[in-house]
Amino acid sequence: MNSFHIEPIYDSSLVALAASVVIVAVLILVTPPTEDPQKRRWLMLLRAIAGLVLVVAMFRPGVVRTDTRAAEATLVVAIDVSRSMTLPDDEKSDRWTHQKQAWQSLAEGLEPLADSMNVRLLSYGKTTAELPNPTPATLDIVVPDGELTDLAAAATGAIAIAQGQPLAGVVMMGDGTQTAPIQGNGAERVAQTLKAWGVPLWSVPIGPASGPSANRDAAIDALPESYQLFAGNQFEVSFQVPLRGLAGISVPVQITWIDENGKATLAAQRRVLSETANSVGDVSIPLIAPAPGTYRLNVEVETQAGELVTTNNLQTAFVNVREGGGRILYIEGESLYEQRFLRMALRRFPDLDLTYQWIPRDTASRWPVDLGDWFEKGRFDIYIIGDVDADAIGREQLAELAETVGAGAGLITLGGYHTYGAGGYASSPLADVISIRMDPSRRRDINSEIQPNTPDQIAGPISVQPARRHPVTDLGGADPVRVWKTLPRLLGANRFVGPKVAPGVQVLLETTDGAPLLVVGEFGRGRTVASAFDSTWQWWREGKSEAHRRFWRQVVLWLLSREEDSTEQINLELDARRFAVDADVGFRATLTSIAENQSIDFVAEILDESNTITPVTDLADTSEGNSQTVTGKIPKLIPGYYRLRVGPRDTASKLNSENLAFQVVDQSREMTMPMADPVYLRQLADITAEHGGGSFSYEQIDDLIERIAKRRKQAEAPVVEKFTLGDDPLTGWILFALFATALIIEWTLRRRWGFA
The missing domain is CATH 3.40.50.410 (von Willebrand factor, type A domain)
Structure with missing residues (x-):
């Protein structure tokens, strides 16, 4: 709505009216001094225009507009x-x-x-x-x-x-x-x-x-991240199958082997039935380990109709399959340092399974001890007989052990006061098995007092040196003899009558004056090791744990006919093998060398499934004695399968790089809460x-x-807009221009016409 209004000067219409009367009076009374009517009219018109502008300016007319709209x-x-x-x-x-x-x-x-x-x-x-x-x-x-x-x-x-x-x-x-x-x-x-x-x-x-339909989900959970297996062995794959909104539905689950070349082989299939709306099924499936190599073991539940999230339908375990493991039975009569450190060394290896049996001497009244089926063929791969009397085991069980060794098992006999001839083995069924000659006259009574300086003992300290080059005694380095010289001396040893003269019998270690300390041999299809000493724990105690570990492992592997290359190896570890995208995961690569103060410049890389390499930077390198450790962090990666590779920067190095596979998974809360x-x-x-x-x-x-x-x-409200002539610069200048123009023209005409 629009309305007209005036806003006279001084807010007074009387003042504006009086001023207007004065202006009109001036226009009428003060006329141009000429008798020419045409000129008079022009001058009066111009004065009238100027006067009108003044009157309008004094009354200030305007328009008021009233409207309703939202602010x-x-x-x-x-x-x-x-x-x-x-x-x-x-x-x-x-x-x-x-x-x-x-x-x-x-x-x-x-x-x-x-x-x-x-x-x-x-x-x-x-x-x-x-x-x-x-x-x-x-x-x-x-x-x-x-x-x-x-x-x-x-x-x-x-x-x-x-x-x-x-x-x-x-x-x-x-x-x-x-x-x-x-x-x-x-x-x-x-x-x-x-x-x-x-x-x-x-x-x-x-x-x-x-809801019942929108809340459906099938998943695989609680699958171990990794397995260490031996080829041909049976093992159990255990996992959980959480099911939601699938009551009464039998859900298929399958297990698949994925080899290093990406070839998939179906291993097993099962079905899991949920009887309630929400259930968690515990599943355990027996499998046979495949040929040696590295594998991914995929456990997957079939996607169900109506599932919104399928990223949890599959879990992967990383599997390292080795060429047959070693099962070891260690029988000891003296619970001393040697057995403790020997057990500790062998149990560090995942491919060796150690069973320990202690037969104390104070149980002699109950000898022989019944060891059940432990000496049956195929029960164990290696037998270690420590400082234990032959009567503690008994002739029947020793005879069974001899047959088992002849069928292909390995046998280690250790030094001690009740071993070999002193322990009654010279007259036992193992006399033909052990690779040294034994003297029955050295038989020592189990209750007799031990004299340290006896003819069947070599008093310590004893320096050990290799008698010949052999996989058992090769502890690495360019000069094995020099490595053996760095090892601490032994506290003592058995004095052997001598090695047997038979095919396969060899003296591998001896004292500096030529007394045999380690003799290996063969019996049937089995291998034997006769050790005169029982104080290699000294090596561990004096900082030579790597030499101790490698020596006994090489003894075991030789008995298994699996001689190991003595090349030093990197031990590579990851905090986790399966982790989320945003997880902070570190790794450690450890090299323990026989030689001290050896430093290797390591490089770490991440390889994806297409072998694209992502370098790992900011490695931390620490060395302590003969051990060097490199640590780092896995960079942020997209979901997928990867390999961590750590090795020497020098490609000409004899040290091999180590690889460890891992998986980056999408465990976003956004995607797990559908x-x-x-x-x-x-x-x-x-x-x-x-x-x-x-x-x-x-x-x-x-x-x-x-x-x-x-x-x-x-939200609409009345909005009043007021427009007053002369309030804004535009109309003010227009009024001024009209007034000034009229007066200027009037003055110009008067001058031209010669008027005063």
């Missing part, structure tokens, strides 16, 4: 850009597609309100960010890759983005599932703030709610219901637009 405000639309929006919404499309459709419809529907409402678009995940210049097509270039969802951050960001301008409302789209840690009262506190301000919150839930929470979004919107807040599905955007328009209509 300008900001509408904030928050859209969810977390990874869970890539999950299915229904059978036709995913959540992100439906959210884009909802935004497009909303943006187009709000265009008629653009004059009074500024739309701001906010993306939220773990953090928030404004999307500039929002259009219906803005989300076409946005990627939902957020690792967490923080609804409180979204609501807080919506308030902050308005930047002091009145809020017309907040529209929050998304699946409503809070995956980020909640700080304080979360989104509810922000909704209460909006309520206090009279600002409505409108939610648009997207995604299926929990259910939407529309109820929570509805509750947030209902907090502001008294101000028009509410919840709408993505298919009800038209209703939401109507609600927003109605809300803006309710």
Whole structure:
């Protein structure tokens, strides 16, 4: 509505009227001094124009316009850009597609309100960010890759983005599932703030709610990360199958071997039946270890109809299959240092299984001890007889042991006061098996007092030297003799009568004056080792643990006919073999050398399945004695299978690189919590219901637009606009220009015509 008004000078119409009368009187009474009527009319006209401008300027006429419209405000639309929006919404499309459709419809529907409402678009995940210049097509270039969802951050960001301008409302789209840690009262506190301000919150839930069909999930869990196996051995694969929403359904599970070349071989199949809506099935399946090599063992449950998350349907274990393991029976009569350190050394190797049996001398009244089936063929691969009397085992069991060694088992006899001839073995069934000659006259009574300086003993300290080159005594280095000279001397040893003269019998270690200390031989298809000493624990105690470990391992492997290359090896370890993308995982590569103060420049690399190399930087190198350790961190990698390779930088080095496979898995909370929470979004919107807040599905955007328009209509208020002539620079200058122009022209004409 428009109306006319005047605002005279000094707010007085009388003053303006009086001034106008004076102006008119001057125009009438003061006439131009000429008798020419035409010239008189022109001059009077110009004076009249100037006078009229003055009269108008004194009365200041204007127009008042009264209108009703909403004051300008900001509408904030928050859209969810977390990874869970890539999950299915229904059978036709995913959540992100439906959210884009909802935004497009909303943006187009709000265009008629653009004059009074500024739309701001906010993306939220773990953090928030404004999307500039929002259009219906803005989300076409946005990627939902957020690792967490923080609804409180979204609501807080919506308030902050308005930047002091009145809020017309907040529209929050998304699946409503809070995956980020909640700080304080979360989104509810922000909704209460909006309520206090009279600002409505409108939610648009997207995604299926929990329910019998939408909550379906089958997974594999609790599978060990790795196995160390021996070829041909049976082992148990144990894991769990959590099932949700699959009551009464038999779910297939299969186990597959994946070799180094990527070839898959089906190992086993089972079916797991869930009798309740939520169950966890414990499954244990016996398998036979394949040929030696490295494998991935995949355990997978078949994807079920309606499953939203399938990344948990498969778990992988890393398997190292060795060429047959060694089962060792160690029988000892003296619980002294040697047995303790020997057991500790052999148990460090995953391919050796050690069983220990102590037969104390104070049990002699109950000898022989019944050892059950331990001496049966195939029960153990190697037998170690320590300082134990032959009567403690008994002739029958020793005879069975002799047959087992002849059939292919290995035998180690150690030094001591009750071994060999002194222990009664010269007259036992093992006399033909042991590779040295024994004197029955040296038999020592079990209860007799031990004299250290006896003819069958060599008094210490004793220096040991190799008698010949052999895999058992090759401890590495260019000069094995020099390595043996660095080892601590032994405390004493048995004095052998001498080695047997037979094929395969060899003296490998001897004293500096030629007395045999270690004699190897063969019996049937088995191998034997006769050791005169029992104080190699001294090596460990004096910092030569690697030499101790390698020596006894090489003895065992020679008995198994599996001579090991004496080349030094890197021991590579990972904190975990299967870990999440964001996990902080370290590794250690340890090289323990016989030679001290040896330093290797190591390099570490990550290889993916296509053998693309990613170098590992920031390695930490520490050395202590003859041990060198390199540590580092696995860099951030995308989900997949990888190999960690650590080796010498010098490619000409004899030291081989070591590889260790691992898996990076996607364990994002966004992807493991697939259910939407529309109820929570509805509750947030209902907090502001008294101000028009509410919840709408993505298919009800038209209703939401109507609600927003109605809300803006309710916010309309009378707006009065007043226009007064001369108040603004434009009209003021126009009046001045008319007045000045009229007077200038009038003065110019008077001069031209010669008037005073």
